[in-house]
Structures are given as structure tokens and as C-alpha cells.
Amino acid sequence: MAGDTWGRLAADGKLSPDLRSLRVEDTTYVNHAGIRVQVFPDQYVAYTEVDLQIESSSARESVANMLFEIPSGSVASSLTLWIDGQERPARFALRGKASQAFNTIVNKKRDPALIEWIDDRHLRLQVFPVSHVLPRRVKVGYVTPLDSQELELEYRSPTISGIRQDTASAFVTVEVFSDQQPQALTSNLDFKPLGVTAGAAKPFEAQTSLTKPWSVKFAARGEKPIHEPSTWSPESIVFVPRGGRPEARWNDAKKALQSAFPNATIGAFGDRLNWLTSSKDLTRSVEDGRTMRGLPLPFYQREMPNPSTTLYVVENDRAPNILTLRGTDYFRSMSNFFVNHGEGLRILGLDDAMSPFYSGLSELDLATVLSFDGKRLLQVPSLISSVRGEKMATEFVDRLVAYKQSMRHAILDEVRGDGTPDSLTEEMRKGHLVTPFSSLIVLETEGDYSRFGINDKDSEKNNTRPADPSLRESLGLVPEPHEYLLLAICLAAIAYMYRRRSGAVLG
Known part of the structure; x- marks a missing residue:
């Protein structure tokens, strides 16, 4: 064991086979991307949604394989796939069952999507089918504990590999939720504050290349971890x-x-x-x-x-x-x-x-x-101990805690071999978590779910943002990026009609 270094483990094929085997497909690529980040500086936590439009230059139907690299300690808790123009939320399933269902459905040329845990910093997303006549839209959401240095919080962007993205641009929206007036962001992107605010949120937007790493820094709230x-x-x-x-x-x-x-x-x-x-x-x-x-x-x-x-x-x-x-x-x-x-x-x-x-x-x-x-x-203090479950980010914090419990169990169970306890499975299901033991999967029909015993339809409602009433009310008032444009057009039209009517009266 003395010579069993990481380099030798990787060379012998013992280290992360999922990471080694993932190669970039020349035919599939990301055409458009939207990244929406909701930051809760009072609670030291953030929620990210990555919305991807995937296309292919080939007529052959293939599986789009993507590897997401996210900050350590983050946990995926949301997956949706658009089927026939409708957004379909994923369901929670134990890992082996989800993997079997995905592979079987792919062979039957149906529409599945699967996101799996690879390690604490990597997730694998698979979507089928993708071809030049069948582009796909998929969205992944995950929760991240924010790193704190001297009361300055930092959010780091996700990176994606396994799929071409050299021509893809990303529209980034960052919403800061705080009881206090948020300060300006510090970032290597040129974020512009939006003129529309709702509830406790203050939104910023920027546009960048999907391949460019970026980060956002801002002042933390509350007391410095002692x-x-x-x-x-x-x-x-x-x-x-x-x-x-x-x-x-x-x-x-x-x-x-x-x-x-x-x-x-x-x-x-x-x-x-x-x-x-x-x-x-x-x-x-x-x-x-x-x-x-x-x-x-x-x-x-x-x-x-x-x-x-x-x-x-x-x-x-x-x-x-x-x-x-x-x-x-x-x-x-x-x-x-x-x-x-x-x-x-x-x-x-x-x-x-x-x-x-x-x-x-x-x-x-x-x-x-x-x-x-x-x-x-x-x-x-550990990073997770700095995260505070207060007010509107409570469910995000609960998901991080449940994820931490599953990671600890993964280590101890290697020797104990006593399986995943029901209480931990329930916490993972309730949080809709992607862990070493569980995945999220979208299947095309209810019959497909029933065939593989993935009948937990109630878990779909956990596939979204937290259910805290205060947060839901705030989030419901924050438009999507395209809605800002529509709102601006409507306001301009109203102003034009008002001026025209005023001119007619004065004339």
C-alpha cells in the first residue's frame, strides 16, 4: 500500500472510472445556456439552476453525456427535461434502480434523462435522444454552501465537460436575497443591476461564454465564524x-x-x-x-x-x-x-x-x-457549520445537512456493510438529493415509472425551489430573463400610447 499513490491508482484504473471514460462527443453541443443563481448571504448558501439547450449535427440519435463540476459540498436536488414542449420534473430513485431504468428505456428509443453522483465535486448528466432534428432542453439545480473568507462570501460558477460548448454563450442572472440592502457584486464578469426588484431579491445580469470560469464575491451578513x-x-x-x-x-x-x-x-x-x-x-x-x-x-x-x-x-x-x-x-x-x-x-x-x-x-x-x-x-468551523438555516433558505440548508449525512454514511458503510438506513433514505427522498445512493430520473410515461417501481410521484414537488412561503412569494415575483424584455416592451408601449393620447387631447 505504501506505493499506492493517487497517480498509480488512476493508472491502474482504480480511480473514478466515470471521470476517465467520459470523452467529448463531436456531434452534440450546447447551443444556448442560462444560469440563474439565487444567493442568500445571511445563510451562507446559494441555489443554482443551469438551463441548457442541447443540439446535434448528426441525424443519428445519441445520448448526450455531460460532466458537471461544482463546488465541494454542493448537492444536486433538481432535474427537469422538456418532452413534447412540456417541462417534466424528475423523480427520486435509488441509484441502481435509476441506472437500470435509464439504460433500458434508451434501448427502447424513449425519452429519459438521468443525473448521477460521481464524487463530491462531479455529477454526470445523460439525456436521450439528441439529434439534428431533435434538440433537447434540460435544467439542473443544485445547492452550494458559500465559502467565507473574512466575512467575504464567494460563489464559483459550474463547469461542464463531455459536450462541445465552444460557441455557446451563457446568460447569467444572480439574485441576492437578504433582509439588508445588498452591496454591489465583485466579479470577473460585467454584472449589471436590473431595474426591477421584487420582495427581498436584488437581481444582476451578465453575459459570458459558457466555457469561461467566473465567480462572484460580496459581503457576508452576520458574524464572522469564530x-x-x-x-x-x-x-x-x-x-x-x-x-x-x-x-x-x-x-x-x-x-x-x-x-x-x-x-x-x-x-x-x-x-x-x-x-x-x-x-x-x-x-x-x-x-x-x-x-x-x-x-x-x-x-x-x-x-x-x-x-x-x-x-x-x-x-x-x-x-x-x-x-x-x-x-x-x-x-x-x-x-x-x-x-x-x-x-x-x-x-x-x-x-x-x-x-x-x-x-x-x-x-x-x-x-x-x-x-x-x-x-x-x-x-x-467547518463550511457546513457556517451555513445557517434561517428564514427563507431553510430547506436549502436542510438539503446540505442531509447530503452531509449521506456522505458520512458512504464512508462508514464501506466496512459495516449494513446498507442505507430507512431514515437516511427518507431524508434523501424528501430533499430530492443526488448522492452515492440515489439519483434523479425523468421518464417519458407513467407506465415507464411503474415498470421500474419508481412510483414516488410526490417527490416531483421537491424538484423545485424551497417551499418556504416567504421565499416562494419573493421568487414568484422575479421574472425570468426573457420576461424582463417583455416587461420593458409593454412599458414602452404603454408610454407611447399615453403620449399619443395626451398629444391628441392637447391638440
């Missing part, structure tokens, strides 16, 4: 060098932590655990760590110290998101470790940024991330 002092003190401190930082950085960290915790035993993981009794021991561990580059904590080692008394000091390595590794020996070792140790890890980052692997452990309550001010340890 790094609370930790009352816990380590009995042992273990460094995990992986070749990304020079030995001097580790030596500086060793001196500072030894000064703050003089009774703690100091060790380091190279290819194995070494308790440091001299400066040469750290040098050897740092050198050994270079051969392990990309491989984080060695959960497969029996000598892993007790996490309840150990502080692990890590660097921002190249390790990917945790659930990308499902099915590997490393993932099973990690799952076994957390099943056997009820108390999670305590991690101190050598760098300001934390890798997706370690931040993922924190978000799933499998690890506590700490910072160090030179004298004491401070507890860093």
Missing part, C-alpha cells in the same frame, strides 16, 4: 510530510509545538511511524515522505496513534476528495479506522489552505481542523 479556543491538549504530535514542503518548515512547526506542549511526544510518518529523538529522525521522515507524495494519512498502518490523544500535522498535499477513492484498499482501510475509532481525527494544517481530502473529513465530522496561534490550538 475560531474557538480548544480545551484539548495532545499527548502526542505526529507530522505527516509528503514532499510538498521543505524540512525547514517542519522544523519550525516542531519547535513551536514543542514549546506550547512540552509534554507531548513528537513523531512523524514517512513510510512508517518514527518517534523523533534527534534531528536526523525528522530529516529521514521528510525524505521518506517524498516517496509517498499524494498519499495522506496511512490508515492502513496498525501503528496509527490513538486519534483521541494525537494531533496530526499535515500539509496541503495533492490528495483528491475522499469519496473519489471508493472501492480501493486505501478507502477500506480508512473506513475501518473510523468505524473502530468513534472519536475523529484532530488535524493541524501546515498551510493556510487545506486539501480536499482533509477538508472533506472535517465537513463529514470525521475530523476536527485546528489552527495554532503560537500558544494554543483553535477550532476551525
